[in-house]
Amino acid sequence: xxxxxxxxxxxxxxxEDIVDVLELIFRRExxxxxxxxxxxITILDGPMPWDRKESTIVFKKHSPVSLDxxxxxxxxxxxxxxxxxxxxxxxxxxxxxxxxxxxxxxIAREAGMKHSGILSISDRGVISELRTGIRLSILLKIRNxxxxxxxxxxxxxxxxxxALLEGKERLRRLREALIRTGRQ
Amino acid sequence: xxxxxxxxxxxxxxxEDIVDVLELIFRRExxxxxxxxxxxITILDGPMPWDRKESTIVFKKHSPVSLDxxxxxxxxxxxxxxxxxxxxxxxxxxxxxxxxxxxxxxIAREAGMKHSGILSISDRGVISELRTGIRLSILLKIRNxxxxxxxxxxxxxxxxxxALLEGKERLRRLREALIRTGRQ
Numbered sequence: 006x007x008x009x010x011x012x013x014x015x016x017x018x019x020x021e022d023i024v025d026v027l028e029l030i031f032r033r034e035x036x037x038x039x040x041x042x043x044x045x046i047t048i049l050d051g052p053m054p055w056d057r058k059e060s061t062i063v064f065k066k067h068s069p070v071s072l073d074x075x076x077x078x079x080x081x082x083x084x085x086x087x088x089x090x091x092x093x094x095x096x097x098x099x100x101x102x103x104x105x106x107x108x109x110x111x112i113a114r115e116a117g118m119k120h121s122g123i124l125s126i127s128d129r130g131v132i133s134e135l136r137t138g139i140r141l142s143i144l145l146k147i148r149n150x151x152x153x154x155x156x157x158x159x160x161x162x163x164x165x166x167x168a169l170l171e172g173k174e175r176l177r178r179l180r181e182a183l184i185r186t187g188r189q
Numbered sequence: 190x191x192x193x194x195x196x197x198x199x200x201x202x203x204x205e206d207i208v209d210v211l212e213l214i215f216r217r218e219x220x221x222x223x224x225x226x227x228x229x230i231t232i233l234d235g236p237m238p239w240d241r242k243e244s245t246i247v248f249k250k251h252s253p254v255s256l257d258x259x260x261x262x263x264x265x266x267x268x269x270x271x272x273x274x275x276x277x278x279x280x281x282x283x284x285x286x287x288x289x290x291x292x293x294x295x296i297a298r299e300a301g302m303k304h305s306g307i308l309s310i311s312d313r314g315v316i317s318e319l320r321t322g323i324r325l326s327i328l329l330k331i332r333n334x335x336x337x338x339x340x341x342x343x344x345x346x347x348x349x350x351x352a353l354l355e356g357k358e359r360l361r362r363l364r365e366a367l368i369r370t371g372r373q
Contacts, residue, residue, distance in 0.1 A: 053355065055321075055322035086348065107310060110309075122306030122307055122308050122318060123306055124306050125291075126287065126291060138239035139237075140239075140326065141237075141328075142324065142327070143326070144348060147344045147348065151338065151341075152337055152338055152341040153336055153338065154336055154337065154338045161328055161331070161336050164237075164270065164328060167237075
């Protein structure tokens, strides 16, 4: 699984912000990661942000966005609604025992990833999701009508970028908590 | 716990939309609920929606909101940002075994509550959170600047109300799944 992760990283599937955190989890004897995101800003066209079937991602970035980038996306025609989504970091971990999964959850919660929990338990292991409560879904357009006052768009983007950075900060805390726990 | 729930319901702590679903969970031999929300629209004043310490809820309703209600809230002065939050149903369940918790999670996922998971495992039982991915956080004001184009506010509220109703629909599906499973 580690070789696979390195390969994915080398071809650019994994963002740099998170690879060392994944490595720290892999170094634990009884856990490894299966998917992850360091936090990102996406703009998607869809009826609702959670409606994956009908939605199309039109923009995606793992670092702060600029006014120009959003203005460019706003110019394009929209089928449903245009949502600017900020999501915090998220990591899926497989552990070989319940005890190890609960320990990983404890570390994650301590680092501010308070929406973490166990998703499934089977012969193949315990799958946990490490997640923060950081999430924004800002409505930009309904069909082709911009709903944000354009003179305020810069401030709205500042709020979105701050939310993204708050997510990266939780990732930094998780990294430190994992190093601290690994040393014990 | 059931007597406590009835008391809470009688004094108005529990919304009507969800009390029969809670009853269906209580009827299972090995589970009961400890907290719940049928889905709601809140407007809060805070730096970010997840920042509970600094935030104040200025409006809360478990059914669709009207343009007038939102316009009234918009008139009030704001300390940080004004967020219109739509959240789907959420139920916390305690089960007396892992097997029962996994069965409840299976039922919840089948009913479209796909973000459900186990939060903790201890001598006092297994605590699960049943949750959908339904959540909107629409930015209305930054300090005292309205960021939504007021001529589009009605359409924005329609989208928020539709999201709320989508949550209530998942609750209906959970109710049916619980009845179906209870009969087996």
